Amino acid sequence: MSAGSAAVGDNPPAASGPAAAIAAQRVGKSFGGVEALRAASFAARPGEVHALVGENGAGKSTLIKIMGGRLAPDSGTLLLDGRSVRFAGPAEAARRGIGTVFQELTLLPWMSVAENLLIGREPRAALGLIRRAALAPEAEAVLAGLGITHIDPRALAAEISLAERQIIEIARVILRVPRILLLDEPSSSLVEREVTWLFARIRELRAAGTAIVFTSHRWNEITSIADRITIFRNGAEVGTFSGIDEAEAITLMTGRRVEARYPALPAAPAAERPAFELAGATLGATQDGAPGFGFSLAWGEILGVGGLAGQGHRELFLGLFGAPPFRRSAIRVDGRPVRIARPADAIHAGLGIALVPEDRKSEGLLLPLPVRDNLTLPILSRLSIGGVIRGGAERRMTREIITSLGIRTPSAAQPVGALSGGNQQKVLVGRWLLAESRILLLYDVTRGVDIATKHELYELMARLAGEGRAILFYSSDTEELARLCHRVLVLRQGRIAASLAPPALDAEAIVAAAMREAPPPAAHAA
Amino acid sequence: MPRESPDLAPAGAPDDEPAGTRRPRAAHIIGQNIGLILALSILLVSVVVFTGLFAFEQRRLPGNFEITSSVNNTMPLALAASGQTLVVLTRGIDLSVGGVIDLTNALAAIFLAGSVLHMIVVSALILLVGAAAGLLNGLLVGLGRLQPIVVTLATLSIFQGLAIRVLPQPGGSVPTGYTAVLVNPNAPSALLFVGLAVLGWMALRRSRLGVAIFAIGNDEQAAITLGIRAQRTKIIAYTLSGVLYAAGGLFLAASATSGDATTGDVYTLTSIVAVVLGGVSLFGGRGSAIGAIGGAFITTMIVNILFFAHIDPLYQSFYEGLFLVIAVVLGAAVGRLARRAR
Numbered sequence: 001m002s003a004g005s006a007a008v009g010d011n012p013p014a015a016s017g018p019a020a021a022i023a024a025q026r027v028g029k030s031f032g033g034v035e036a037l038r039a040a041s042f043a044a045r046p047g048e049v050h051a052l053v054g055e056n057g058a059g060k061s062t063l064i065k066i067m068g069g070r071l072a073p074d075s076g077t078l079l080l081d082g083r084s085v086r087f088a089g090p091a092e093a094a095r096r097g098i099g100t101v102f103q104e105l106t107l108l109p110w111m112s113v114a115e116n117l118l119i120g121r122e123p124r125a126a127l128g129l130i131r132r133a134a135l136a137p138e139a140e141a142v143l144a145g146l147g148i149t150h151i152d153p154r155a156l157a158a159e160i161s162l163a164e165r166q167i168i169e170i171a172r173v174i175l176r177v178p179r180i181l182l183l184d185e186p187s188s189s190l191v192e193r194e195v196t197w198l199f200a201r202i203r204e205l206r207a208a209g210t211a212i213v214f215t216s217h218r219w220n221e222i223t224s225i226a227d228r229i230t231i232f233r234n235g236a237e238v239g240t241f242s243g244i245d246e247a248e249a250i251t252l253m254t255g256r257r258v259e260a261r262y263p264a265l266p267a268a269p270a271a272e273r274p275a276f277e278l279a280g281a282t283l284g285a286t287q288d289g290a291p292g293f294g295f296s297l298a299w300g301e302i303l304g305v306g307g308l309a310g311q312g313h314r315e316l317f318l319g320l321f322g323a324p325p326f327r328r329s330a331i332r333v334d335g336r337p338v339r340i341a342r343p344a345d346a347i348h349a350g351l352g353i354a355l356v357p358e359d360r361k362s363e364g365l366l367l368p369l370p371v372r373d374n375l376t377l378p379i380l381s382r383l384s385i386g387g388v389i390r391g392g393a394e395r396r397m398t399r400e401i402i403t404s405l406g407i408r409t410p411s412a413a414q415p416v417g418a419l420s421g422g423n424q425q426k427v428l429v430g431r432w433l434l435a436e437s438r439i440l441l442l443y444d445v446t447r448g449v450d451i452a453t454k455h456e457l458y459e460l461m462a463r464l465a466g467e468g469r470a471i472l473f474y475s476s477d478t479e480e481l482a483r484l485c486h487r488v489l490v491l492r493q494g495r496i497a498a499s500l501a502p503p504a505l506d507a508e509a510i511v512a513a514a515m516r517e518a519p520p521p522a523a524h525a526a
Numbered sequence: 527m528p529r530e531s532p533d534l535a536p537a538g539a540p541d542d543e544p545a546g547t548r549r550p551r552a553a554h555i556i557g558q559n560i561g562l563i564l565a566l567s568i569l570l571v572s573v574v575v576f577t578g579l580f581a582f583e584q585r586r587l588p589g590n591f592e593i594t595s596s597v598n599n600t601m602p603l604a605l606a607a608s609g610q611t612l613v614v615l616t617r618g619i620d621l622s623v624g625g626v627i628d629l630t631n632a633l634a635a636i637f638l639a640g641s642v643l644h645m646i647v648v649s650a651l652i653l654l655v656g657a658a659a660g661l662l663n664g665l666l667v668g669l670g671r672l673q674p675i676v677v678t679l680a681t682l683s684i685f686q687g688l689a690i691r692v693l694p695q696p697g698g699s700v701p702t703g704y705t706a707v708l709v710n711p712n713a714p715s716a717l718l719f720v721g722l723a724v725l726g727w728m729a730l731r732r733s734r735l736g737v738a739i740f741a742i743g744n745d746e747q748a749a750i751t752l753g754i755r756a757q758r759t760k761i762i763a764y765t766l767s768g769v770l771y772a773a774g775g776l777f778l779a780a781s782a783t784s785g786d787a788t789t790g791d792v793y794t795l796t797s798i799v800a801v802v803l804g805g806v807s808l809f810g811g812r813g814s815a816i817g818a819i820g821g822a823f824i825t826t827m828i829v830n831i832l833f834f835a836h837i838d839p840l841y842q843s844f845y846e847g848l849f850l851v852i853a854v855v856l857g858a859a860v861g862r863l864a865r866r867a868r
Contacts, residue, residue, distance in 0.1 A: 070751065089750065089753070090750075090751045090752075090753065091752070091753025091754075094753060102751065104747075104748075105748075106745070106747075106748035106751045106752060107748065108740070108741050108744035108745055108748060108749070108811070109744055109745065109811075110740075110743075110744050110807075110811045110812045111740060111741070111744060111811075112554075112558070115737075119737065119741070119752055120752065120753060122737070127729075128733070128734070129729060129732040129733060130732040130733070130737070131732075132731070132732060152548045152549070152554075154551060154554040155549075155554065156558060
């Protein structure tokens with residue numbers, strides 16, 4: 001461990017003098033025998049933006065929950081303005097000036113945006129009765145004051161996109177003018193422009209003297225806004241730094257040196273034998289009558305799909321997997337036409353999908369079930385004789401995949417919900433490798449995954465492409481797309497706005513194509 | 527705070543973000559109240575069908591007597607359904623409705639007598655008994671963190687047992703003056719109580735408690751994070767429901783003018799039927815007591831229609847079930863269409 005050498009740092013976090021707005025001193029917290037925090041210390045000053053970074057499971061979220069009043073520490077003290085405090089719950093922390101955006105969103109789905117935004121501070125008339133008619137106009141005004149004009153306050157929270165929900169969640173906390181603002185991965189579902197908005201709000205609050213603590217897995221965001229960075233590893237702080245480069249930070253986070261951020265890509269594949277071809281597909285109701293689009297994907301190719309959120313990526317991936325299928329399109333796998341009307345057809349055609357749901361809990365994995373069952377779900381018929389699963393074969397196959405993908409789990413019997421996000425994603429990929437899928441649709445598998453595990457996923461993708469598999473990869477991280485893909489398609493309003501390949505392929509080009517007013521003549525998106 | 531930073535508004539491109547386009551206000555109102563609108567529409571249709579059948583049979587339109595008896599017959603269910611709504615909105619369910627109505631009905635048949643003041647005091651005490659029954663449910667569900675279906679299944683039997691203990695044989699009597707006030711047989715004055723229930727609902731909807739009830743039905747964990755006291759809210763919701771069931775028991779006693787410790791049993795299931803017909807989501811957090819009251823009136827109209835259609839009363843429950851299935855399928859279909867229209 002080379003922690004000392006990398007420290008450009010200033011005062012150690014334990015020395016939280018009276019200057020700290022909020023501080024944790026040797027805080028410990030365990031969940032069922034697993035230590036999430038072990039004597040962790042941290043301090044944030046008024047008027048600073050303080051980033052908390054570390055791998056998934058390093059204890060960042062637990063610390064945020066303790067400071068936000070959602071969890072009580074098992075040991076150690078929490079100091080607010082230098083005085084020891086214990087919160088009965090998040091509401092009490094909020095009354096003491098601590099505003100928290102937890103990682104799990106807390107919008108009430110069947111209530112309107114306005115009701116959610118103004119909950120507890122609704123406009124009231126005589127007898128304290130809420131003026132329901134005034135809710136939406138007031139919410140509209142409040143949102144406009146924060147620079148948000150595109151979200152309809154009358155819509156139900158369930159009707160708006162995940163990014164919009166995240167923005168409302170943030171707005172709800174900001175408009176209560178907290179002295180201390182805690183943000184747990186506030187940007188994980190936001191695109192660039194929304195991140196810019198968030199950072200503008202954070203800068204305003206910082207100027208007003210608010211202490212802001214946030215977690216993020218995107219290094220460029222961290223360096224662009226954080227005044228200080230505290231790195232966590234294994235439930236305790238490693239150190240607090242004012243300036244540190246990414247490689248050093250990763251080393252400190254993981255305790256091991258990660259050589260290169262992105263793996264070397266296998267050579268660009270020959271396009272003459274396409275693994276997968278799509279033609280005439282249309283996305284979204286607005287595209288009725290449009291000519292439709294298509295693309296082809298070669299064996300051994302990693303084809304990226306990028307663009308702003310809500311431009312049809314999800315529909316594209318689900319459509320390719322037949323869940324639900326495109327209304328009309330022609331699909332060829334390995335040169336042969338294939339009809340994909342339902343997921344079973346896609347699986348039969350050799351497609352596998354790792355679709356990480358936007359809220360990371362509803363689709364894909366059966367969280368309470370063991371890793372093993374989640375891995376073998378699509379191949380149970382192959383694994384069983386007369387409806388009875390051959391336990392030995394199942395155990396052997398799952399053991400192999402857990403080893404080869406480096407899924408970090410105590411055993412195959414562990415409920416998949418207990419794994420970290422990145423390892424859950426590996427289970428999703430592993431499932432399709434077991435099913436012998438040769439075409440993998442990977443939808444945002446790196447979102448919310450810590451930097452070290454991301455790196456493992458990158459290497460895995462490069463390896464799978466090297467073995468000849470075809471990969472279609474969507475990511476909200478344009479840097480990632482640019483560095484990891486042979487080609488990138490940029491979707492805009494349900495169409496392919498651009499197809500980028502080296503040397504024209506870089507993050508800026510993807511962003512430019514995504515934002516462009518009129519789509520350019522499609523380059524080579526055949 | 528001055529702000530010189532970018533807004534989130536789609537810059538100069540009106541169609542830039544499909545998610546940002548606004549639907550008209552009316553679309554929101556209809557979409558968010560589709561269950562209530564559907565319930566009131568079904569009620570309207572059933573009233574029209576009944577009127578048609580009645581006119582065909584009797585060569586005249588339904589008059590004061592028909593309206594009055596329909597309203598009076600519906601009152602206990604309307605109140606029970608309102609109470610059930612409060613519980614269902616918290617993502618619970620209350621099976622003890624029948625037991626509470628049995629018990630309060632029996633108490634009413636025995637103790638309602640004498641002076642006006644005495645009857646007022648007895649009525650208030652009976653409402654308190656209902657509150658106590660609801661409180662018991664609320665404490666077990668709220669503090670005990672037990673499953674509502676299990677808790678209320680158990681308390682249903684307890685309340686039924688207590689009712690039998692109070693009134694072992696059907697009997698007792700209710701003073702005619704009491705009947706006249708609650709369920710005046712000569713005019714549909716009980717509609718006044720329906721109006722009160724609706725007003726009470728609208729006030730609740732605009733109160734802190736109402737917000738809390740809806741919030742915990744939406745997402746209990748999120749509600750707690752927002753500072754809503756889930757346990758207390760549940761206890762209050764169940765207690766209020768108990769009061770409404772007891773009011774139902776009083777109306778039942780007033781219409782029957784005597785007591786029976788088992789006549790309330792049906793209200794466990796019919797209150798759930800009314801809630802479902804009224805468009806209240808059994809998953810909690812969505813719905814309206816106005817819809818549930820509408821649902822109660824729908825079930826009465828169905829009984830009336832079956833009567834005038836000369837359906838053997840033995841088949842009544844068969845047809846009631848049939849109508850319920852149709853209504854639920856219709857509700858799901860309309861909801862799906864509304865979602866697709868977006």
